[in-house]
Amino acid sequence: MANRHFLTLLDFTPSELEMLMNRAIELKAMQHRGEIYEPLKNKVLGMIFEKSSTRTRVSFEAGIAQLGGQAIFLSSRDTQLGRGEPIEDSAKVLSRMCDIIMIRTFGHDIVETFAENSRVPVINALTDDYHPCQLLADMQTYQEHRGSIQGKTVVWVGDGNNMCHSYINAARQWDFKLVVNCPEGFDPLPELLNDNKDRVRIVRDTKEAAKDAHLLVTDVWASMGQEEEQKAREKVFKDYQVSPAIMDLAHKDAIFMHCLPAHRGEEISHDMLDDPRAVVWDEAENRLHAQKALMEYLLASE
The missing domain is CATH 3.40.50.1370 (Aspartate/ornithine carbamoyltransferase)
Structure with a gap:
């Protein structure tokens, strides 16, 4: 080793x-x-x-x-x-x-x-x-709150970014299904999608994607280094927000994660982190x- x-x-x-x-x-x-x-x-x-x-x-x-x-x-x-x-x-x-x-x-x-x-x-x-380090924490957090994630359905909401890429790898390594809910033009790397097409699929509509999900995860609309794209991304991603109403469409035992920092009123509603289904503080620790x-x-x- x-x-x-x-x-x-x-x-x-x-x-x-x-x-x-x-x-x-x-x-x-x-x-x-x-x-x-x-x-x-x-x-x-x-x-x-x-x-x-x-x-x-x-x-x-x-x-x-x-x-x-x-x-x-x-x-x-x-x-x-x-x-x-x-x-x-x-x-x-x-x-x-x-x-x-x-x-x-x-x-x-x-x-x-x-x-x-x-x-x-x-x-x-x-x-x-x-x-990848964030995914170690996320998988630990799910295990602590809900037990094994194997066979469960996870929904990634937002940009097909570095976190999304690591969630695709996690789906392969922990054996769960992943729904990527992103707007056209913001898909994750094609080679990752192709290598994991047996367990990863793209769904454009957030309400449809959230149905029966066991874990919903999101990230900021504009990552570090993309600040100049903020205003343009706000228009593209305006329908890709996680809120208690979206969580209500998921499985009754669903939980919500965010790697932080969070922009309230953008990728999450102002009250999402106060929802009991949000486990972001455990996730951060x-x-x-x-x-x-x-x-x-x-x-x-x-």
């Missing part, structure tokens, strides 16, 4: 992902009981941020601290990466100084190139194409515990 990376959900087997989810639940219970557990004492996590963050930074930094290690925060302003140093060179140097590295950046090719040149495990903490399980596992061989 030496020098494994976590760039997408497909880097791990379904059984490994199930193990990570259960371990995250266990680590969460330990932390809530106040137990001190420091298997990563003296380990250093390098955190490279080319995209800003709240939950990702805090969850990784708090997570490595709770496991006994330390984190070094590196923004593009703080490193030679931001001044044009080749990714390969940065990876070769930083991986000689850190025990594990997470990257939050733009192109997915950046984390792939970094991992190819790293001596230590590399974690994708978000790219324009995938956000679970980023911490899921990533602790992930770091523990990636460093286990050492």
Whole structure:
């Protein structure tokens, strides 16, 4: 298991992902009981941020601290990466100084190139194409509230973005059905749809898509880097809002998730996060515990 990376959900087997989810639940219970557990004492996590963050930074930094290690925060302003140093060179140097590295950046090719040149495990903490760490937290949250997601129906509402792509991979790895509810012109990657056509389908109408769903998930209409498209996207996505009325069309045990930050009055109604079916605060906390399980596992061989 030496020098494994976590760039997408497909880097791990379904059984490994199930193990990570259960371990995250266990680590969460330990932390809530106040137990001190420091298997990563003296380990250093390098955190490279080319995209800003709240939950990702805090969850990784708090997570490595709770496991006994330390984190070094590196923004593009703080490193030679931001001044044009080749990714390969940065990876070769930083991986000689850190025990594990997470990257939050733009192109997915950046984390792939970094991992190819790293001596230590590399974690994708978000790219324009995938956000696998969020899916670890989401799957943990569903398990805690409703049990196994296998065989259930999940509805993704909104843009076919990095979160949508990771939900497609999750449908494959956790064996559930996924309905992608997006407007024309905003579909997820065609190759992902084609590779998973046995379990993923597109439905344009939100009310139709929501029928009998067990989990509804959405994200902001304009992701980071798309701010200049905000006004145009508001027009295109105006009918793609999750509200209590939409949730009423879903299965009686349905729950709602959002990776946050949320824009009330846009992708969700003003009252959606106050609805008892919304589990977004548990979902947000679970980023911490899921990533602790992930770091523990990636460093286990050492």
